[in-house]
Amino acid sequence: MKKNILLVIIAVVACAMTSYAQGRKGLCINEVMVQNDSSSIIDEYGLYHAWVELFNSTHAPMEISSVFLTNDPNVPKKYPVPLGDVKTEIPSRQHVIFWADNEPNKGTFHLSFQLEAGKDNWIGIYDADGITLIDSVTVPANLASNTTWARIADGETGWEVRDGSEAKYITPSSNNIIVDTNGKVDMFAEKDANGFVLTLMAMAIVFSALLVLSICFYIISKTGEKISKINKLKAQGIAPEEVAKGEKINDSGEEIAAIAMALHEHLNAHDQENTILTINKVKRAYSPWSSKIYGLRELPRR
Amino acid sequence: MGEQSLSEFMLQNLQHFWDLTGFNNATWEHFVMLAVGMFFLWLAIKKNFEPMLLVPIGFGILIGNIPFAAGTEVGIYEEGTVLNILYNGVSAGWYPPLIFLGIGAMTDFTALIANPKLMLVGAAAQFGIFGAYMVALALGFAPDQAGAIAIIGGADGPTAIFLSSKLAPNLMGAIAVSAYSYMALVPVIQPPIMRLLTTKKERVIKMKPARAVSQNEKIIFPIVGLLLTCFVVPTALPLLGMLFFGNLLRECGVTTRLAKTASNALTDIVTILLGMTVGASTQASEFLTAETIGIFALGFMAFIIASTSGVLFVKLFNLVLPKSKKLNPLIGNAGVSAVPMSARISNNLGLEYDPSNYLLMHAMGPNVAGVIGSATAAGVLLAFLA
Incomplete structure (x- = not known):
C-alpha cells in the first residue's frame, strides 16, 4: 500500500514537473511597430500594417498554438493562435511576426485587433488557459510613424525606440542585436593572445574539480571504514567503546593471508584430491542459427 | 532509329557512365588518402595497434575516398545520403556520449576510490591539452580552433570528436583521426618519455596495495562524481553524465543486463x-591541407606534454608524500585517458625494472581520472570558447 502511494506521489510530481517544463514562460513580445506607413516590411498581401514580433527566448522549439494575444487586459482571449498550422512552432531563439490588422481571416498571423497611433497600446500574451499572463508591454503613445518599440537585446528587460538609423535599426523577424562574430573567441584572441590566461584558469578549474572529488571520497572512505568497523564489531558482539580503550582489531587482508600461510606451513596441510575423473555429456539446445553446417565458413582465427 | 544512332546512343550512355566512375574522377589526393587508409588497416591487422578503432577508421578512409562525381548523392557531406545520416552522430556530437556510457559501464573505479589522491595525477596530465593550446595559438590558429586541436592531448577520441564538433567542425575529421592514431601509438610514444624522466630508483618504487573498496562506495562514486564535476562544468554534462550513468548501471547491482548491453552491444555498434x-569524413578535398599536417604535429606534441606533465607531477607529489606512501612515477603517464593502454604501459615498464612490481591497478587510478579530467577540460574549453 505504502509503495503504491509512493508511486502515485512520484507520478504526480513527474507530471507537474513535465507540465511546468512545457510551459511557455520563455515566449515574449520583442518588438512592436504601431504605425507602418511606408517601412520596408509588408505582409504577404503586400500591405503595410502594424506588427508585433514574438520571440522564443528558450533554447528549445516552442509551439504557440492556443496561446492568446490581446490588446485589452479585460478580454484576454481576444485572438487565439489557431491550431494546425506548422508555422506556429517557433524554433529556438527565433522570432515570428503577427500583423495587427483586425483581419484574422487572412491567416494565422493576422490578429483580430488593431493598434491605435497616438495612444498607449497595451499588448499581452496569455497562456492557453486564458488566465496566465506570459508577457505584456505598453507601447508609448508618442511612438512615431515607422519606428518601433523594441527590446534592446532579444528577450532582455530594457526597451528603446528604434527609428531605422544605422545605430537603431529595425529588425522584424530578426535578432535585435545582430552578432556576426563569436565575442568570446575574439576576446580571447585579443586579450590572451598566447593562451596563458586560459591555460591558468582551465587548469585551476580541472584541478579544483578533481581535488574536491578526491577530498570528498577521502571523507566518504574514512566514514565508510568507520561504519563498517562498528558494524563488524557489533556482529561480533563487541561494544565499540571497548575497542577504543583496548587493543586494536586488525583485519587487513595481508595479515590474514600471512597467518593462513603460516598455519599451512606449520600443519603441513595439503589438500587431498580424490583423483577420480568424471566426464559428463554437455547438453546444448540445437539451433540452426548457430549450426556450423549452415554457416558459410568459420571466422578466421589468429 | 537507325543502327548508327543506336551506337551513338550507347556511346553517349557509356560516356556518361565513364564520367561517373572513380577512374574518371580520381585525383592524386584520392590515392594518397587511400594509401593512408590502407596504412591504418595494416597497422591494425598486422601490428595489432588498436584494431577495434583503426579497422573501422581505416576502412572508413577507403569508403570516404572512393572518387565520385559530385551530385551522385553518395558522399558523406551530401545531405540525406546514407553516409550523411550515419555521420550525424559525429557532426551533431551524439556518438561520443554513447561511447562514454559504454566506458562508464566497463570501467572499474575501485583503484581511484581506494586512493583518491590519484585523481590529481589525472588532472595534471591535462596540461597536455592546454600546453598544446598555447602552441596552436602561436602557430596562428584561432582560439576556438586551437582548443579543438589541443583536446587531442587528452588522448580521448570521443571527447576530441565531441569538442571539435562544437568548436571547429571543419577540422573534426583531422582531429579525430589524429586523436585515434596517437591513442593507437601510445605504446610507442610514452615509454621513451617515461624512461627519460625517471631514475632507476624511482622506477622500482613499490606502492602500497590498494585497500578494499565497499560496494556502497562504488555506488556513491558515480552519483557524487556527477554532482561535483557537473556543477563545476555543466558543459561537460553530455560526456560526464553518460560516463557516470554507465558506471552506476554497472555498480548498483540491479541493472546488470543494462550494464552488459551498454558495455558490449551498444559500445560495439x-x-x-x-x-x-570518422574515417569516411576524411575526404581528400577536406583532409589533405596544410592545416591537417599542423594538427597532426600539434596532436603529437600534446601527447608528449600530457605524458610528461603526468610523470613530472608524480615526482613533484612525491616530495610532499611520506616515504611509505610514495607513488611510482611510472604511473604518471596513465593520467592521459587512453584506457587501459597507458595503464598497461606503466605496468609493463614497471615489470621490466622489477618483475615483482605490478603497477596495473595503481595506474588504473590516474587512467580513469584522466577520462574524467579530459571530459572536464573539454567542458571548460567549451564554456570559454563556444
Whole structure:
C-alpha cells in the first residue's frame, strides 16, 4: 500500500514537473511597430500594417498554438493562435511576426485587433488557459510613424525606440542585436593572445574539480571504514567503546593471508584430491542459427 | 532509329557512365588518402595497434575516398545520403556520449576510490591539452580552433570528436583521426618519455596495495562524481553524465543486463559507426591541407606534454608524500585517458625494472581520472570558447 502511494506521489510530481517544463514562460513580445506607413516590411498581401514580433527566448522549439494575444487586459482571449498550422512552432531563439490588422481571416498571423497611433497600446500574451499572463508591454503613445518599440537585446528587460538609423535599426523577424562574430573567441584572441590566461584558469578549474572529488571520497572512505568497523564489531558482539580503550582489531587482508600461510606451513596441510575423473555429456539446445553446417565458413582465427 | 544512332546512343550512355566512375574522377589526393587508409588497416591487422578503432577508421578512409562525381548523392557531406545520416552522430556530437556510457559501464573505479589522491595525477596530465593550446595559438590558429586541436592531448577520441564538433567542425575529421592514431601509438610514444624522466630508483618504487573498496562506495562514486564535476562544468554534462550513468548501471547491482548491453552491444555498434564515419569524413578535398599536417604535429606534441606533465607531477607529489606512501612515477603517464593502454604501459615498464612490481591497478587510478579530467577540460574549453 505504502509503495503504491509512493508511486502515485512520484507520478504526480513527474507530471507537474513535465507540465511546468512545457510551459511557455520563455515566449515574449520583442518588438512592436504601431504605425507602418511606408517601412520596408509588408505582409504577404503586400500591405503595410502594424506588427508585433514574438520571440522564443528558450533554447528549445516552442509551439504557440492556443496561446492568446490581446490588446485589452479585460478580454484576454481576444485572438487565439489557431491550431494546425506548422508555422506556429517557433524554433529556438527565433522570432515570428503577427500583423495587427483586425483581419484574422487572412491567416494565422493576422490578429483580430488593431493598434491605435497616438495612444498607449497595451499588448499581452496569455497562456492557453486564458488566465496566465506570459508577457505584456505598453507601447508609448508618442511612438512615431515607422519606428518601433523594441527590446534592446532579444528577450532582455530594457526597451528603446528604434527609428531605422544605422545605430537603431529595425529588425522584424530578426535578432535585435545582430552578432556576426563569436565575442568570446575574439576576446580571447585579443586579450590572451598566447593562451596563458586560459591555460591558468582551465587548469585551476580541472584541478579544483578533481581535488574536491578526491577530498570528498577521502571523507566518504574514512566514514565508510568507520561504519563498517562498528558494524563488524557489533556482529561480533563487541561494544565499540571497548575497542577504543583496548587493543586494536586488525583485519587487513595481508595479515590474514600471512597467518593462513603460516598455519599451512606449520600443519603441513595439503589438500587431498580424490583423483577420480568424471566426464559428463554437455547438453546444448540445437539451433540452426548457430549450426556450423549452415554457416558459410568459420571466422578466421589468429 | 537507325543502327548508327543506336551506337551513338550507347556511346553517349557509356560516356556518361565513364564520367561517373572513380577512374574518371580520381585525383592524386584520392590515392594518397587511400594509401593512408590502407596504412591504418595494416597497422591494425598486422601490428595489432588498436584494431577495434583503426579497422573501422581505416576502412572508413577507403569508403570516404572512393572518387565520385559530385551530385551522385553518395558522399558523406551530401545531405540525406546514407553516409550523411550515419555521420550525424559525429557532426551533431551524439556518438561520443554513447561511447562514454559504454566506458562508464566497463570501467572499474575501485583503484581511484581506494586512493583518491590519484585523481590529481589525472588532472595534471591535462596540461597536455592546454600546453598544446598555447602552441596552436602561436602557430596562428584561432582560439576556438586551437582548443579543438589541443583536446587531442587528452588522448580521448570521443571527447576530441565531441569538442571539435562544437568548436571547429571543419577540422573534426583531422582531429579525430589524429586523436585515434596517437591513442593507437601510445605504446610507442610514452615509454621513451617515461624512461627519460625517471631514475632507476624511482622506477622500482613499490606502492602500497590498494585497500578494499565497499560496494556502497562504488555506488556513491558515480552519483557524487556527477554532482561535483557537473556543477563545476555543466558543459561537460553530455560526456560526464553518460560516463557516470554507465558506471552506476554497472555498480548498483540491479541493472546488470543494462550494464552488459551498454558495455558490449551498444559500445560495439557505436564504435563501428563512429570509426567508420570518422574515417569516411576524411575526404581528400577536406583532409589533405596544410592545416591537417599542423594538427597532426600539434596532436603529437600534446601527447608528449600530457605524458610528461603526468610523470613530472608524480615526482613533484612525491616530495610532499611520506616515504611509505610514495607513488611510482611510472604511473604518471596513465593520467592521459587512453584506457587501459597507458595503464598497461606503466605496468609493463614497471615489470621490466622489477618483475615483482605490478603497477596495473595503481595506474588504473590516474587512467580513469584522466577520462574524467579530459571530459572536464573539454567542458571548460567549451564554456570559454563556444
